[in-house]
Amino acid sequence: MKEGLARVLFGAAALISTLAVALICLFLFANGIPAMAQIGLPDFLFGTTWKPSADIYGIFPMIVGSIYVTAGAIIIGVPTGLLTAIFLSRFAGGRISSLLRSGVELLAGIPSVVYGFFGLMLVVPLIRELAPGRGLSLLAAAIILGIMVLPTIITVAKNALDAVPKAYYEGALALGATHERSVFRVVVPAAISGIMAAIVLGVGRAIGETMAVVMVAGNQAVIPTSIFEGVRTMTANIVLEMGYAADLHRGALIATGVVLFVFVLLICALFNAIKNRGERS
Amino acid sequence: MLEAVARTRDALMGAGGVEEALRGLRAERGQESASKMSVIGLDLHYGSFHVLKDVSLDFPERQVTALIGPSGCGKSTLLKTLDRMNDLVPDCRVEGLVTLDGQNAYEDIPVNSLRRRVGMVFQQPNPFPMSIYDNVAFGPRTHGVQDRAQLDGIVEQSLRDAAMWDEVKDRLRKSALGLSGGQQQRLCIARALAVKPEVLLLDESTSALDPISTAKIEELVGELKRSYTVIMVTHNMLQALRVSDKTAFFLLGEMVEAGPTEDIFTEPVDPRTADYVAGRFG
Incomplete structure (x- = not known):
């Protein structure tokens, strides 16, 4: 009897999250799809002009902006994050390791607006000094996002590295390989599916980030031609204009959310595919 | 075989001692062979646990x-x-000595x-x-x-x-x-x-x-x-x-x-x- 009650309780809790996802989907598609249809899907996705005042809604610059910013974050965050994970897992002694780990955990807990503030006060002025433009740029957004994805990448990759059987490492040592070679040529390749998963999760984190990006990216709805120019992401597009948008403009912003949602779904599917492959081998 | 044992006993009694006796016995069995590796007086501890106690052994x-x-x-x-x-x-x-071809392996x-x-x-x-x-x-x-x-x-x-x-x-x-x-x-x-x-x-x-x-x-x-x-x-x-x-x-x-x-x-x-x-x- 008691067990039955617990079942219902847990079931209801589980249902809430599923229900939330379903409702979000429903809301997004119900409001976004008609707008997309009205604008015309090709014009919406591949139009390079975003001019709500003239009822022109092409989000191609924002799609490209999101991809650029995310790619930049990955270029900066992945090498740093992976080397940190390898260091924590295989090189650092107990004391340094626990100190660094709490640092990484703290990094994960910092609100994104604080990252944005940090970028605005430090990264943007630095870029303004050293490069052409106002500093509010693709590069600034990539740097800030590169730091923001670190906790995800480090934690997931470190878990994957820690899970590599000791026998692989010892087998390599027993062949006369150095510690470094054993780690980089045997342990890291053995953890590759977990490392890929870490990167994909980092991509997911980067593409969805809004506040920090809005604060440092400049937000011009134009495809940038250099990393020192401003860029607007899909998330920034929504948050900047939602406050005053109405009618088709509002619909176009929600449709931007639909496109973002599809990107996140693809990333999730990729993550699951990698995870399944890793578990099978 | 018995002969060999008898000779071994004689050698043990005699001046040559154990080494010579063993060498005689090995030669008898066609096992004359140099040591590739040896451990001599090996003591090994894991923390306070004494795992190996004064082990000496040749590996031919x-x-x-x-x-x-x-x-x-x-x-x-x-x-x-x-x-x-x-x-x-x-x-x-x-502690102790481990050798490979007569060199200290450690x-x-x-x-x-x-x-x-x-x-x-x-x-x-x-x-x-x-x-x-x-x-x-x-x-x-x-x-x-x-x-x-x-x-x-x-x-x-x-x-x-x-x-x-x-x-x-x-x-x-x-x-x-x-x-x-x-x-x-x-x-x-x-x-x-x-x-x-x-x-x-x-x-x-x-x-x-x-x-x-x-x-x-x-x-x-x-x-x-x-x-x-x-x-x-x-x-x-x-x-x-x-x-x-x-x-x-x-x-x-x-x-x-x-x-x-x-x-x-x-x-x-x-x-x-x-x-x-x-x-x-x-």
């Missing part, structure tokens, strides 16, 4: 030496001391070169999660072999030496994890042979395998001793009897007795050895 070149004894007697620990895998154990303290030989010269095959097969080819090529690549043709040659020869070339020659690029347990263990032997070691350590390398795979590996060890000095830890006394030339019996961290395998099994000197080989404990 191009022969198979078996280390036997009940679980926890220190035989695997001794094996790991020979290629310094014990370095990985925190709080492990090694001071005169860099650890990576010691491990190249003294290969090890573990209890559980541990092929790397990569292709069969890459597994075997890992060692040579580690030691600087880059040339493709040369690597191909080493891989083929090592797999032939491990008696599995014909089984895997058509799937060298397939993952090693797809092999059966027995094949994986022979692959690990091939991988160890690919760096051209001088000594091969087998740490209960058949205990996780089925009888047919075990028989194959035993046969292989018989072949390998033509070129390599083999030192094996085994729980299986019949295996020691079948495969080894020399046997050392360990109990609670002490080496109770060592000698030609036949003697250890048929006429052990120490009653504890006699009890163990007769299956009365362990």
Whole structure:
């Protein structure tokens, strides 16, 4: 009897999250799809002009902006994050390791607006000094996002590295390989599916980030031609204009959310595919 | 045989002492052989636990030496001391001398070169999660072999030496994890042979395998001793009897007795050895 009650309780809790996802989907598609249809899907996705005042809604610059910013974050965050994970897992002694780990955990807990503030006060002025433009740029957004994805990448990759059987490492040592070679040529390749998963999760984190990006990216709805120019992401597009948008403009912003949602779904599917492959081998 | 024993006794009584007597006995059995590796007065502690107590033992070149004894007697620990895998154990303290070709293995030989010269095959097969080819090529690549043709040659020869070339020659690029347990263990032997070691350590390398795979590996060890000095830890006394030339019996961290395998099994000197080989404990 008691067990039955617990079942219902847990079931209801589980249902809430599923229900939330379903409702979000429903809301997004119900409001976004008609707008997309009205604008015309090709014009919406591949139009390079975003001019709500003239009822022109092409989000191609924002799609490209999101991809650029995310790619930049990955270029900066992945090498740093992976080397940190390898260091924590295989090189650092107990004391340094626990100190660094709490640092990484703290990094994960910092609100994104604080990252944005940090970028605005430090990264943007630095870029303004050293490069052409106002500093509010693709590069600034990539740097800030590169730091923001670190906790995800480090934690997931470190878990994957820690899970590599000791026998692989010892087998390599027993062949006369150095510690470094054993780690980089045997342990890291053995953890590759977990490392890929870490990167994909980092991509997911980067593409969805809004506040920090809005604060440092400049937000011009134009495809940038250099990393020192401003860029607007899909998330920034929504948050900047939602406050005053109405009618088709509002619909176009929600449709931007639909496109973002599809990107996140693809990333999730990729993550699951990698995870399944890793578990099978 | 009796004659030899009589002569040994005479020699023991005489001025020549034990050394000469043993040499006489070895010569009689055609076992005159130099030591490839030796441990002399070896004491090993894990923290405050005294694992090996004043062990002295010679490992004759191009022969198979078996280390036997009940679980926890220190035989695997001794094996790991020979290629310094014990370095990985925190709080492990090694005192005494370990020699390879008369050189101090802990001071005169860099650890990576010691491990190249003294290969090890573990209890559980541990092929790397990569292709069969890459597994075997890992060692040579580690030691600087880059040339493709040369690597191909080493891989083929090592797999032939491990008696599995014909089984895997058509799937060298397939993952090693797809092999059966027995094949994986022979692959690990091939991988160890690919760096051209001088000594091969087998740490209960058949205990996780089925009888047919075990028989194959035993046969292989018989072949390998033509070129390599083999030192094996085994729980299986019949295996020691079948495969080894020399046997050392360990109990609670002490080496109770060592000698030609036949003697250890048929006429052990120490009653504890006699009890163990007769299956009365362990």
